[in-house]
Each structure stands twice: as structure tokens, then as C-alpha cells.
Amino acid sequence: MGVNSYDEWSPLREVIVGLPAGYAEHELDLSFRLFFEAFDEFPDRHTLEIAARYTEELCEDVEELAGALADAGVDVHRPRARPAPVEVRTPWWRSTTTPALNIRDQALIMGNEIVETAPQVRARYFENELLKPLFAHYFDRGARWTAMPRPSMSDRSFDLSHARTRDPGLVPTDDDLAADDAGAGVEMMLDAAQCLRFGRDILVNVATAHHALGARWLQRHFGDVFRFHVMHRLDNNHIDTQLLPLRPGTLLLRGPQVLDHLPAPLHSWDRIYAPEPDFGEFPDYGPLDLTLTGPYIDMNVLSVDERTVIANSQAPRLVKTLEAHGFNVIPVRHRHRRLFGGGFHCFTLDTVRAGSGPEDHFG
Template sequence: MMLNSFDEWSPLKEVVVGSAMNYNSHERELSFDLFFHDNIAGDNASRSEWYYPRLTPAGRGGSAHGPSGGSDRLLIKQRYVEELNEDVEALAQTLASLSVTVHRPMHLDPSTSEVRTPGWTASVVPPLNVRDNTLIAGDEIIETPPMIRSRYFETQFLTPVFQRYFEQGARWTVMPRPLMTDASFDLSYARESTVGGPTEPIGDPQPSPYDVGLEMMFDGAQVLRLGRDLVVNISTINHAMACDWLERHLDGRFRIHRVYRLSDSHIDSMVLALRPGTLLVRSEAVAEKLPAALRSWDLIVPPAPASDSFPRYDDDDLVLTSPFIDLNVLSVGPDTVLVNDACLELVRTLEKHRFTVVPVRHRHRRLFGGGFHCFTLDTVREGGPEDYLG
């Protein structure tokens, strides 16, 4: 089918489900720590030892700055990876059982261990959270400029999928790629918005011969798609520069509405549109930051997640998402929603609002940085460029 995806709720026909194959480590370095800043600062037992950029004694892992330090590669327990793979495959099977055509990216080959550019090296992670580095805007694939170095070439794993849509008539665009030296990052959010502590001050960026100053960096998961309207979360100058590019590129086809610091980056565990006129939000305070036209929509605010909804982890397990990650649901249609089967409060809340809930298992969402919305990229939905905001 032709690429066509304008919103988050229309009947879903085709989707990409990510791959977790050969996901074996996290690499703590500047871009990673900035991206996961809120949860690294607040949700880990040893957070008082962490600061930015993380300096590592020589010999303990790779480096973004050279052999003297700059990164720390943390292995992930194999049982978590095996269970993650089981849950991702079950998600793909569930979608197929709902008559959705499921596409998959290429798997990360275990021999591919790092990515290297003129300015830095980083480990490689598989294309799991495929929502992040691509924005589908109607009939256009837009590859967005990454915010984490280890994901710099992640969209290449989706090349076979994107190429097929291109052959069927889709537009296919790649936003400018950042050099991603330390000087490329706006550190203001992390410096001003530490949510848990104590943490040590963010250090000065390491110089590079490839410094060009602040650059655009942006993820598709910062966008709430509402027909012809795109609500975009801006927390840094990097995001604002990318939004400027989007406005110019999409001018005449979409309207851009900026919201500021709704979160550090992604907003799909803060607010999701389940159907026209209905929003799933973390809190009413979140809704107050949305455009005025959206504040009149019906709000579904589920109870706070129960602690027993999550596995217990060891102190050396790195927690990357907040307890609200289960708000990261995927709509298969305006009345049908995929929800984590461990989040019973959310299931009951949505059922009270007359949604059909399809429970799907996802155990380690806090360790791998995403829920069902993150793990998927909807490429074909029935909806079009309707005007929902007037």
C-alpha cells in the first residue's frame, strides 16, 4: 500500500515493529546521558556518582573523545535481552493477528560493534525504538537528525522498508546530519532541570577540530500528529533548530505548533491522541502546556502506576524511563488500543472510557527506553490531513 500516516489513531493498516536482536550494552557518554538525563538523574540508586560528561579511567571501554576516557560501556544481563526479544516478537504477532501488515527492519549483525565518524566513535544498538529517528508526515518519510551517537545510522536498518514505499510513490527525505561533537549539544535543559540528585555539575564540552557550534537534533517521538497539525516539543536549541527546518520543509502542507519543555525530548509518554477529541495525558498539568485548541479535548488521566507493575532490578541495572512509560500505548483504531498487560490501572481506565484494550506483555520497558508506541512506526493508516484544531 502507499505510505499514508497523518495521525495516531486512524485504523492501522501497516506498521514497522523494531528489532531487539543483539542488544547487549548501553554506552554511557555525553549524548546518551543528556538524552536520558531526567531518568538517569532520578531513577537509579547510584545517581549521585553520575555527572556529565562522564569521565572514565583509561582502559574502561570506548571513548567519544579519545583513549583517555569519555564513555563507559555497561553490559545488559542476557536474560533481560532474551525476554525483550520474546516480547517484541509477541507484539509483532499481536499486530498481525489484528490484520495489520507488519514490516521489520534488518537485524543488527553481532559483528557490527561500533559506529565511527571523523569526530567520535560509539557502540551500536539495534533498531528497536523505530519511532525515534523517523517522522512519517502523510506520504513522506523524514529521517530525523539523531540525538544519541550510538543511533547515528539506525535508519539504515530500515532501508529495505523505506525503499519499497519510495518505489510506490512516497517522498523520502533525510534531515541534515549533525557532526555531534560535544560542542553540538545545548546543555541548558540538563543544567537547569535536574529532577533528582545530588548530581555534579555538567562539565565543559571537550573541544574537537570538527566543532561547528550547536546543531539540529530531533526525534520523531517529539511530535504529536493530528492530521494537518503537528504539535512539537522543544526543550533545547537543538530541537528548535530542527523545528525551524520542519516548518520550512512542510510549509503549506502542515501547521507546526510548538510546546516548550513538556518533557526533556519525547512526548509520547506524556500525551497521546487516542481519537479525535480524546487525549491520554500523564496529568492535567501536561494538558495545560498544550495548544489552546487541544485543551478543550476530553482528558483521560489514569492513576499513577503501581510499583508492583514493574520487575525489581539490581542497583547496577540502568533504568532509562520513568514509571509512566506504560502510557506509551499504540492505537490500532479509534476504539482499540494496545496496552501493557502489567498496567492494570491503565487497562481499567481505558475500558471505562469504552476502548477495547488489547493486553500485550512488555516486561523490561524501563531498561530499554520504550513502550509500544516507541517500538513501532505506523506507515499506513486510513486517515488523511483533516483539520482537527480549526
């Protein structure tokens, strides 16, 4: 068997867990600022260092995650480590590569197919090179392996319209953008973490014109095998801190407002609402520390099966909420979830789950 994963909850057999070692800085370029809506953060800086202590503690916590999955009987794979920060250049930009930490973002498992999605942040353009040996391993076992068209990611590749309505004085105007770019216009860019899998049905969040192009590509590529449901601007990008399906018939939601974006069949599912964030559950940071995620990041849990989830031990009220709804919770520590842009769902790519095909859970 190659890869085999159609949903977010079936019994987990194999998983890739990210590797954060060497995460030392953020590149504060146009793509990063657009993705994180961070135009007013350190406007005069091009890079921002991450304190070594935070990365060391993150590495400890991710190793605890990998160990918990192995203890649960899951076969755990790891990407290659980035040996050192590597500067990369294209005709249109330069950046420094990132480690393969939030690996959910750029690879989508659709049944027996690996789809490398089109990146949105330049520093992550070559991140999947660190996963290529694993993808090759699954290809040798019979997996299909596809990549979305790769964007040039010139300044003019990005849809700036929404950002300009939010921060008109901070977002570059057309006159500010590089004149000698690729000239391709707005390009296809869509992170895999903008998608959630419900068997035959796939939810896709679309907030920009380049997201819409990526959603159209998925629909054309998979044809009638899957049904894609486009949700318009549920979130700026990723949706796994807005909702996660924990098993057929049960959703974990940020709040009742999320229902307005969901397809009608999901309105009848049971709903678990994540507790209101308690900022006392988060570390205090200094003026040069950049938080990348909102306070609901702890609902970014990983399902091991329909009754078992891995959740952050640093969010005890969420753990108790899940337990009160009958879930067995495996608590794993994750201290700096707001600094590195992800939780346990983001850090993992479930390559093999039990199941024989795309089941219809929408009726």
C-alpha cells in the same frame, strides 16, 4: 500507495515493529547522558552491560506485539537485524551501534513522506540503516523520502545549558569538551518522537536549542501543508509518555498539568488520565541495571483504530481505565519497559493508516 499516515488513531493498515535482538549494552557517552539526564549514573563507566535475560525476555515480548498486530489484520514489517555490535567512528567520536528497536524515534511519517530525523544519541546515528530496505520499498511504491541534515555530534554540538542548571557539578564545562571538534556550534537534533500528529496539526516538543532548530526545519520543509505547534519543555525529549491522542476528541494524559502546554483547541477534548504508577507492577532490578524511562511508560500505547488500543498487560489498572472509557484493549506483555527506553508506541512506526489527507481536527 507509498506511506499514508496523518495521525495517531486512524485504522492501522501497515506497521514496522522494531527488532531488539542483540541489545547488549549502553554507551554512556556525553550524548547518552544528556538524553537520559544520567550524569550521576555510573560516572566512572563508559559502557554498561545489559543482562542477556532481559534482552531475551524483551525479544519474546516484542514478538508477542508483532503477533497481536498481525492477528488484528495489520500488515507487519520488520527491520533488518543487527548481525553483531559494530563499532563506528567519525572524526569526532566513536560508538557501538544499537539495534532498531525504538524505531518511532528517528523516522516521522507525514502523509506520504518519510522523514528521517536528526539523531540525538551517537550510538543510534546509523540505526536507520537497518530500516533502509523498508524505506526503499515504500519509495518504490510512491512515497517521498527525506532526511534532515545530519549533525556532526561533536561535543560542542550539544546544548548543555539546561543540563548545567540541573547538575552543575556533573555536566562538563566548556573547558572539559574536546578542543579539536567540528566547531559547528549547537546543531539540529530532533527525534521524531518529540512530535505527535493530529492530521493537519503537529505538536512538537522543544526543550533545547538543537530541538528548536529541528522544529524550524520541519516548518520550512512542509510550509503550509501542516501547522506546527511548538510546546516548550513539556518533557526533556519525547512526549508520548506525557500525552497521546487516542481518537478525535480524546486524549490520554499523564496529568492535568500537561494541559498548560497544549494548544487551545485541545483544551476542549475529553481527557483520560493515566493511573498513578504502581511500582509493584514493575520488575525489581539490581544495582548495575540502568532504568531509562519514568514510571509512566505504560501510557505509551498504540492505537489500532479509534476504538482499539494495544496496552501493556503488566499495567492492569491502565487497561481497566481505558476499557472504562469504551476502548477495546488488546493486552500484550512488556516486562522490561523501563530498561530499554520505550513502549509500544516507541517500538512501532505506523506507515499506512486509512485516510485520504490531513484533516483539520482543531477547527
